[in-house]
Amino acid sequence: MLKIKNLETSYGKLKVLRRISMHVSPGEIVTIIGANGAGKTTLLNTISGLVPAASGEIQFSKENIFNLSTEKIVFMGCSLVPEGRQVFAAMSVKENLLLGGYVLHKRKQKKILDQEMEKVFELFPILKEREKQFAGTLSGGEQQMLAIGRSLMAKPKMIMMDEPSMGLAPLIVKDIFRVVRGLRDAGNTVLLVEQNAKAALGIADRGYVLETGRIIVQGPSEDLLANKDVQRAYLGREVE
């Protein structure tokens, strides 16, 4: 589904990603964990084309998407739920979802758009209740649900999520992770960036650990959960 080779990204002189190589196969949940400033957001933004890459290769469903425009990448089926939700605050919940489905609208798939809207409302019934409310007036958890729903509206082949648990109460986090898992069970592919390593590895098939722009460890989630370095650095567990 997604294949990255030796990807490098810089902000001016500051090199943020160094020779990143990774892949995501269809039907997987893959997680990228790492501390603040490790470059997780930069990686997702580079894949989405929001930040230009310096060098390397990015392939999405067998096509080269290296430095394509964000709009094109989204149309190819690669969606991002951005860090910090970024809903359209002054627009209603319904309008947010409608805009998320812009891809389908452009393809004249009005029926599918309606179906997707129904699916999102099934996934997050609270959004149906808040349909007419301004997105800016939703609670943090509801905004996160809306942000995920908005991305799903494009019916993506792969959905990337940037710290969906950020700033949310544990109960809501659990809810959101259950939804992510549900998405995978329904055959979706998910690339999940998280600081909440334990929860992320709990639902993911595989994981990558990012430290100052490099991937230092990778493997199946169980291996990472059992890895002593990972435990010490990211799972807050003292190892004797």
Place this chain on the structure above:
Amino acid sequence: MNIELFSQYLVAGLTYGIIYSIVAIGFNIIYNTTGIINFAQGEFVMIGGMTAVTLYNFMPMPLAIAAAVIITMIIGALIEIVFIRWLVSPSVLRMIIITIGISIITREIALHVWDEKVRALPYFTGTAVTSISIGGVHISPQVIWVVGICTLVVLVLNFFFSYTLLGKQMRACSSNRNAARLCGISAKNMVTLSFVLSAGIGALAGCIVSPITYVQYDSGTGLAIKGFTVAVLGGLGNSMAAVAAGIILGVLESFSIWIMPTAFKDAISISILLLILFVRPGGIFGNKEALSLKEF
């Protein structure tokens, strides 16, 4: 001052005010999608008026106005594509210099195309001395045209931004550019579209006021200052507030003649502009909530 004179002043103030509002809305549309103040906004008004006057020699007036609006829209699109589109996250200062540059160049070109003669379209109905009496107040039919068309423009714009997908796409871009791009919306096209819309609205304003205010190669500047004052007064980016602010400025100006020499009329908007910038840069209607929930 008797009630009749009072009403005359009020009507004159309303007429000018609503024109200022339309120019201000032009500023706001571009400001919302790009975050920049297009200092060439007044030139759109001038081009619209001048083109319509020229075309009127060859065709009936409604056609001349429609063509002038469309031509100005095309010019707006060209300006955006040539000067703005290729810039990668330019600084505000750079944008200010660029749009002022566009404004100066446009004026120079207009001077060469048209010369410095003052022109005007004829009154849409009747002549300069025709008047209709409404409740004892004598109103020029052109005033009715101005108020009517401007109101229509505001209503149509409101409908466009609230109910059409294209309007929603533009609002999404102003609300959060990157999030809009992540929905597959082309932010660059939305910026071009905002220039086209602003140019069209400005041109239409230029056509309908020209019988009253006349138009000349450099008459865009004055209107742009008034429009900018109104946009700031209402709170940048807030088009509904711009309508109220425009009417306030128009009426203030109109009544100022009563206490001050006419020559000071234009000084009012400059004073208000400076006052607002110093005291309430968010505009009179601006509050924190409006800023964070900003709309078209």
